[in-house]
Amino acid sequence: MSAEAQAPAQPVELREVRGPSATGGGSRRFFELLWLISATEFKKSFHGTAFGYIWSLVRPLMLFGVLLVVFTRIIRFEVPNYPVLLLFNLVVFGLFQEGTGAAVGSVLAQEGIVRKTQFPRLVIPLSSVMVAFFTLALNLIAVFAFILIYGITPMWTWLLLPVILLLIVVLTCAVSLLLSALNVRFRDVAIIWTVAATVLMYGTPIIYPLSIIEPSFLRDVLLANPLTLIFAQAHHWIIDPEAETALQAAGSWAAMLPATAIYVLTCVLGVWVFKREAPKIAERL
Amino acid sequence: MAVDTTQDGPATPRGRDFDAEPVVIEARGVTKSFRLPVNKISSLKEQITTFSRPDYRQLHALRDVSFEIRRGEFFGIVGRNGSGKSTLLKVLASIYAADAGRVRMAGRLAPFIELGVGFNPELTARENVELNGVMMGLERRQARSRLGAVLEFAELEEFVDMKLKNYSSGMLVRLAFSVMIQSDAEILLIDEVLAVGDAAFQQKCADVFHEMRDSERTVILVTHDMGAVEHYCHRAMLLHDGEVRGMGDPGEVARKYLRLNFESAPSSGEDSLGEVADIVVGEAWLQDGAGRRAANVEKGEELHFCAELEAKRDVEGPIFGFTFVNPDGVEVMGFGVPKEDLPERVAAGERIQIRSRVENRLAPGRYVVRCWVHRNRNISDIVLYSPHILDFVVFGKDEAGVAFFETEVEFELKEGEAR
Numbered sequence: 016m017s018a019e020a021q022a023p024a025q026p027v028e029l030r031e032v033r034g035p036s037a038t039g040g041g042s043r044r045f046f047e048l049l050w051l052i053s054a055t056e057f058k059k060s061f062h063g064t065a066f067g068y069i070w071s072l073v074r075p076l077m078l079f080g081v082l083l084v085v086f087t088r089i090i091r092f093e094v095p096n097y098p099v100l101l102l103f104n105l106v107v108f109g110l111f112q113e114g115t116g117a118a119v120g121s122v123l124a125q126e127g128i129v130r131k132t133q134f135p136r137l138v139i140p141l142s143s144v145m146v147a148f149f150t151l152a153l154n155l156i157a158v159f160a161f162i163l164i165y166g167i168t169p170m171w172t173w174l175l176l177p178v179i180l181l182l183i184v185v186l187t188c189a190v191s192l193l194l195s196a197l198n199v200r201f202r203d204v205a206i207i208w209t210v211a212a213t214v215l216m217y218g219t220p221i222i223y224p225l226s227i228i229e230p231s232f233l234r235d236v237l238l239a240n241p242l243t244l245i246f247a248q249a250h251h252w253i254i255d256p257e258a259e260t261a262l263q264a265a266g267s268w269a270a271m272l273p274a275t276a277i278y279v280l281t282c283v284l285g286v287w288v289f290k291r292e293a294p295k296i297a298e299r300l
Numbered sequence: 301m302a303v304d305t306t307q308d309g310p311a312t313p314r315g316r317d318f319d320a321e322p323v324v325i326e327a328r329g330v331t332k333s334f335r336l337p338v339n340k341i342s343s344l345k346e347q348i349t350t351f352s353r354p355d356y357r358q359l360h361a362l363r364d365v366s367f368e369i370r371r372g373e374f375f376g377i378v379g380r381n382g383s384g385k386s387t388l389l390k391v392l393a394s395i396y397a398a399d400a401g402r403v404r405m406a407g408r409l410a411p412f413i414e415l416g417v418g419f420n421p422e423l424t425a426r427e428n429v430e431l432n433g434v435m436m437g438l439e440r441r442q443a444r445s446r447l448g449a450v451l452e453f454a455e456l457e458e459f460v461d462m463k464l465k466n467y468s469s470g471m472l473v474r475l476a477f478s479v480m481i482q483s484d485a486e487i488l489l490i491d492e493v494l495a496v497g498d499a500a501f502q503q504k505c506a507d508v509f510h511e512m513r514d515s516e517r518t519v520i521l522v523t524h525d526m527g528a529v530e531h532y533c534h535r536a537m538l539l540h541d542g543e544v545r546g547m548g549d550p551g552e553v554a555r556k557y558l559r560l561n562f563e564s565a566p567s568s569g570e571d572s573l574g575e576v577a578d579i580v581v582g583e584a585w586l587q588d589g590a591g592r593r594a595a596n597v598e599k600g601e602e603l604h605f606c607a608e609l610e611a612k613r614d615v616e617g618p619i620f621g622f623t624f625v626n627p628d629g630v631e632v633m634g635f636g637v638p639k640e641d642l643p644e645r646v647a648a649g650e651r652i653q654i655r656s657r658v659e660n661r662l663a664p665g666r667y668v669v670r671c672w673v674h675r676n677r678n679i680s681d682i683v684l685y686s687p688h689i690l691d692f693v694v695f696g697k698d699e700a701g702v703a704f705f706e707t708e709v710e711f712e713l714k715e716g717e718a719r
Binding site for chain 1: 324334371390391396398402404405406407409411413414423427431435437439440
């Protein structure tokens with residue numbers, strides 16, 4: 016035996032194994048996984064259908080067509096450029112709806128990965144939101160083509176669109192985290208959410224203008240919905256500079272407080288609940 | 301089974317010196333328990349309508365488990381179902397968080413504990429290999445560059461762009477095994493994967509395991525298969541009820557495991573019938589013609605099967621029976637202690653030694669020995685049923701059938717009617 020082999024053990028540096036977490040395994044791995052999984056999921060959602068991407072546009076377009084007929088032929092809203100506003104709102108709201116809808120059951124659906132690999136749990140709901148975002152990005156191209164065809168002249172405020180999208184994406188992520196973590200404990204969260212999402216859709220002035228609601232308790236409730244203010248501002252920036260800004264819609268800075276507080280609270284709650292639940296998810300499944 | 305049966309012992313001496321190697325995995329007092337609700341609450345309504353706190357049963361999966369593994373070791377973890385081995389593996393892999401104690405590790409760990417986890421059936425092999433690589437912590441480019449080696453080992457080059465859902469289960473397992481082997485993880489956690497693929501691929505896997513034994517890689521293998529433990533592992537650990545019950549030489553640990561298994565078998569209900577252990581199997585083993593203990597026998601070689609049983613209580617009119625079961629679950633043969641040799645009764649504390657000589661007509665393969673003890677000279681009055689008191693391998697050239705018989709064949713060519 017060589018002298019080398021008999022040398023005393025050279026201790027190597029040991030690192031602590033801390034167990035599962037929301038983001039465990041290094042940030043580069045986290046983002047690579049997030050990107051790869053979102054991209055493959057996105058590709059997968061179109062694969063095997065003849066028209067591929069077209070289908071993701073058909074759904075909001077169908078809804079758009081029905082609502083357009085209802086609200087221009089049957090009930091009339093005195094809103095300039097109502098059709099383009101409706102289309103824009105439906106497509107952007109689709110991000111929230113599809114993102115949260117896919118995320119709520121995502122952790123349960125990925126049971127195999129969660130229970131048998133060391134996998135950053137956060138990637139799972141976030142990739143659902145990413146997929147919804149990819150769809151939105153594609154759809155927005157069509158929407159803006161439609162806006163131009165409709166005769167709306169481009170405005171510099173269009174450059175502020177990313178602000179709107181960021182606000183909605185962050186909220187979608189927060190709600191997705193909250194729902195996907197809770198759904199592991201209580202399986203009926205997913206079912207409740209399908210109803211709640213529909214309620215939220217009508218609880219956000221996207222089909223109808225906020226201005227038709229008289230000052231009342233109902234209007235206060237709508238104003239407490241962060242999405243209301245985001246869509247009001249989007250209306251002002253993207254479709255019609257004459258339309259009320261979020262501030263004007265609310266009436267005062269103080270009136271914007273409830274919505275802002277709910278927005279921030281949702282984000283904090285989502286992150287906190289997910290972080291707290293993440294280490295235990297594998298055991299609860 | 302992937303165990304190479306043509307050689308009796310390990311290819312290299314077991315005494316590879318690991319004292320000079322650094323410790324790469326260190327577990328100190330690892331404890332983990334699960335709260336199992338007696339009635340699982342998984343809906344809000346139940347949560348609201350259940351006024352009292354739900355009843356929980358505390359399940360101690362791991363109690364104060366400590367061990368050290370040095371670089372390059374092939375370390376076996378054995379134990380019955382529910383002994384905590386899989387939980388331990390999940391704690392090591394950061395899938396579960398330990399309640400107490402600490403685990404420290406050096407080197408990249410493959411984050412899988414089972415083959416093929418994380419495969420997406422809707423994606424092609426190419427995409428899955430990349431995804432798996434990224435899961436292992438590789439960069440995407442690195443992950444892609446491994447594709448060739450992975451497919452070559454799995455012998456699936458032609459199917460690189462086929463979706464995994466169209467793969468056969470054998471192909472899937474080959475791909476999964478190959479992804480694991482070709483990863484550059486320094487520490488591998490493997491949970492029962494030895495029996496994969498067809499015979500040729502099994503041989504390949506066996507070669508890989510042999511290679512790993514002698515490489516720098518640290519491997520933790522969790523298995524029920526004592527043959528594999530003795531064959532591959534440098535060291536092994538026995539877990540029972542979440543506690544470490546043995547550590548050290550794989551052969552020693554394997555024997556302890558078997559002993560433990562049979563002692564507790566009658567009361568466990570998991571794989572036994574009797575409720576009270578009137579008789580327990582102390583030990584069971586094979587001997588060769590010269591009286592030496594043997595783990596395996598060659599095809600056709602005379603087989604001596606021995607067992608030692610111990611009576612815990614008085615048993616009237618006992619009957620003892622054994623059967624050999626082949627890998628397909630077929631009881632190939634059975635034998636008992638001849639009636640005229642059976643005692644009237646066995647008293648508590650008495651030991652029963654059974655030695656048998658069996659004409660070995662068994663086809664090559666792995667066999668499991670089952671043991672029955674009845675009382676009152678009544679076959680239906682079972683005192684002990686142990687489905688697995690010993691397993692052994694018959695090695696040699698395989699031919700058709702579950703057994704072979706000396707056959708004389710005559711062959712003659714006769715001329716036909718000339719036309």
